[in-house]
Amino acid sequence: MPANSSRPAPSDSAAPFRIGLATSRSHQHGQESALAQLLNGSRQIIEQQLQPRLVVVGRTLDAMQQLGLLPGYPHIERFPYGRHGGLMKLVSRVVDADPARTLDAVIYLMDPVDPSSTFPEAVALKRQCVIHGKPFLSTLAGALEWLELEAVAAGAAPNPLLDPTFNLAQEGIALIAHDAMKERMLAIAERHFALLDQFAFRCATGTTGSLLNQLAQKIKGEEAGRNWVKPFLSGPLGGDAQIAELILDRQQCRRVLFLEDPHVARQHEADIQLLERAARTVTDYALCISDAECGERWLSLLQQRAALTKP
Secondary structure, three states: OOOOOOOOOOOOOOOOOEEEEEEOHHHOOOOOOHHHHHHHHOHHHHHHHHOOEEEEEHHHHHHHHHHOOOOOOOOEEEEOOHHHOHHHHHHHHHHOOOOOOOOOEEEEEOOOOOHHHHOHHHHHHHHHHHHOOOOEEOOHHHHHHHHHHHHHHOOOOOOHHHHHHHOHHHOEEEEEEOHHHHHHHHHHHHHOHHHHOOOOEEEEEHHHHHHHHHHHHHHHOOOOOOOOOEEEOOHHHOHHHHHHHHHHOOOOOOEEEEEOOOOOOOOOHHHHHHHHHHHHHOOOOOEEEOOHHHHHHHHHHHHHHHOOOOO
């Protein structure tokens, strides 16, 4: 992940996207690094199609220059190094109401073993993106998919190299929602049922899985919808860890829609972080969408892109 911006793709009359960009140090070294794969793989989208304004934290921009990534690209604003407040300033820009300053999305490619990913500014960056309905893309796969979907929405031709990941008949998805978000998950699933039904495999934790199967029975019939979603344990009892194993094994499930409630303390916070850490461990494979507003747009654009993919 990621396709989950709350505003439409830019046009000639609209301001371009403003994207915050940062990476952990381990993602900055060499042409096979996640940073290089992201910017080389999306170069045409960035330079020709979306032309976003990139707000880049200092060390990440240094790495871009050293690796020759996006040479001559004119729409870059440099922020300080992380130790001098670069990530903190990204948080401020996420919540800024000024359209000339606010960020529309954040790409922060995290290394799950880098302690900086647990610093307060990193946690706050994700939380404020969730609160304000803006994409927070912490894996290479999520960032590539989001850029691809927004480019296609803006009228670009699909990248055929990504076609296999949009053949939903060979793909899986996990659907997870905190208690306060379960009704919103059901509403989203009902609106996008035809798309979700195309996936080869659907799974969910505890109560969310039971509720989704009830919805499927209402739509598809009692027998056809009975096992529409594979329910795992509830999150506090280990369901997040069960889904994390599927992701780590690169089996069946690369996409996670996890509707988080950022306003309440969670007793099983460690389990939630475990699931996100699993996605970041296989950064080139998995993605996690963490709020309803972004999830709605992501699913809508996923439907558009999947329709262009021939199995």
